[in-house]
Each structure stands twice: as C-alpha cells, then as structure tokens.
Amino acid sequence: MLSLIIKDVLVQKKQLIFAIVYLAFVLVAFQGMGEAMFPMGLVAFTYLLSMTACAYEEKNKAELLLNSLPIKRVDIVTAKYLSMILYTILGMFAYKVMTTIINLVNIPLKTYPLSLEIIIGSLAVVCLMTGIWFPIYFKFGYMKMRIATFVLFFLFFFGSSLMTSFLKTRQDSQWVEGIINFFESQNDFIITLVLLSIIVLYMLLSFLLSMWFYNKREF
8 A cells, every 4th residue: 555655656746846836836826815825725735636646547547557456446545545644744844844944034925833723724624625526536537527626626725715704704603603612612632633533534434435436436
C-alpha cells in the first residue's frame, strides 16, 4: 500500500510544484477572505493533487495494470484516501513555511496562524469535498466525471468562504445559536473530539461506499 501512495506522489512532481504556487497565489489574491483564505487554499491544494493522481492513472491505463496484479482493491482505495491525508499535511506545511517567510521578510500581507480551530475547520472542508468525490470517482472513473469534478471543486473552493459569511449573518437564528451555545459550553477537548469523530465517521462511510462501487467495477 505504501508503494501505491509513493507512486501517486512521484507521478505528479510537477503538479506538486504547481499546487504550492497556487496556494501562494491564494494567499495573495484572497486577502479579503480573512481566515477563510486558508481553507480555500487547502481545498485547492489537496483537490488538485488528488484529482491529478486519478487522472494520470486513467490516462495511462494504470488501473488496468493494477487490477491485473495481485493487489487487493481495498488497498487501492485505501491508498487514495491516505494520499489525500498526505496532501492535506503537505498543504498545511507549505502554508506554514509561506506565512513564516512572509512574517520574517515583513511582506505586507495578512496571515493567520494555524490554530486548532482553523486546522479542524480546514480538515472538515477537505474531507467533506473528497468524501463526496472519491465515491463518484470509484463509481464512474475520472474521464466520465470531468465536468462534475470541476463543478465540485469550484463549489467547495468558493463555498467555504460563502458558508463562513452565511453563518456570520445567521448568528441570531435559533439553530445556529443552539450550535454555538453547545460548543461554547464545552471545553476544547470535547469540541475537538466531537468534530474529529464526525469527520472520521463521515470519511469511513465515504470509504465504504467507494469500496462498494470499486468492487463492482469491471476493467
């Protein structure tokens, strides 16, 4: 399984550089988004790498080769999900390096530290997006879903900031106020545990659905 993850990284070294440049572009071009800037950049970073790895496989008929080898399909699916986690960590690391350089050189750009709230919020957006896209990919393949892929990307890229703005304007509504009161009444450990549990459960359901679709595909 490790070799499958390494393969996904090695086949897109140029795309990794592009994703880092794109993340830097987001930091500069979306200054007005405030803290939502980082989730947007991380969504773009992770999605580009995950999507490109799948596109390369289908373009080069790698799926046919993998399924002709003594490799379990569950390992192929698991490798994609683990690769997504790796890309997310790389994106956070790249952001940290960029913001450190910006602050050291005194570049007139607004940056935000990677607080626990920002990390969990960003992770939630990335998982929500990939949790939807991976089952679609394992059901239909990349080429058949190219349009849906880009629609989903832009939906989550801009949706993360729109959702933040929407929640701010709805703070007085009963359901939003109830959620805020619940989290405000809990300590940080409980809040983190609840949010991570929701993310893990969601990704587990996504993984099981991807596995079910992929087992039914014929190559």
